[in-house]
Amino acid sequence: MPRPSSSRPTDSELEILGVLWDKGAATVREVHEELSLRKPTGYTTVLKFMQIMMDKGLITRREQHRVHLYESAVPREATQSELVRDLAQRAFGGSALELAMRALESNRATPGELDQIRRLLDQAEKGRR
Structure with a gap:
């Protein structure tokens, strides 16, 4: 919570x-x-x-x-997730797509980061099947 x-x-x-x-x-x-x-x-x-x-x-x-x-008293990942959820709600109407697009437009991702993003997308897609 x-x-x-x-x-x-x-x-x-x-x-x-x-x-x-x-x-x-x-x-x-x-x-x-x-x-x-x-x-x-x-x-x-x-x-x-x-x-x-x-x-x-x-x-x-x-x-x-x-x-x-x-x-x-709070894990880094939990705090980051909470802040991202809050930002997505307040600034992007809850849209993960809009948040991700602005993040990628604003900050140049390294090739390694892009590979990680592709893996996460593949995992998300497999989870929907």
């Missing part, structure tokens, strides 16, 4: 989730350092965002050797 929109991650929260998805578990300092490589970010800002994300149920915290480790 989709999370309520109030717990849908913001852009900043998605950046933090990206770090946690890549690292698995991390301290606030580690998340801050990773984000600071991309753009200047204050430590206390990252801490505040992560506190809000805990309240929203997006991340969890556990103590290990007197250090707080944070992890994503």
Whole structure:
């Protein structure tokens, strides 16, 4: 079941989730350092965002050797699927075709990505028979 929109991650929260998805578990300092490589970010800002994300149920915290480790409470794929469904509904009237067409027009797909898309289409077609 989709999370309520109030717990849908913001852009900043998605950046933090990206770090946690890549690292698995991390301290606030580690998340801050990773984000600071991309753009200047204050430590206390990252801490505040992560506190809000805990309240929203997006991340969890556990103590290990007197250090707080944070992890994503939501899988990357589930979050991406929810965001795509929401975008498809809001911007494309629920049309997967329109969404896919705009995505392929907007971003140049690599040959490998196009092969993956063809395989997915073949699988979808086999599932309909």
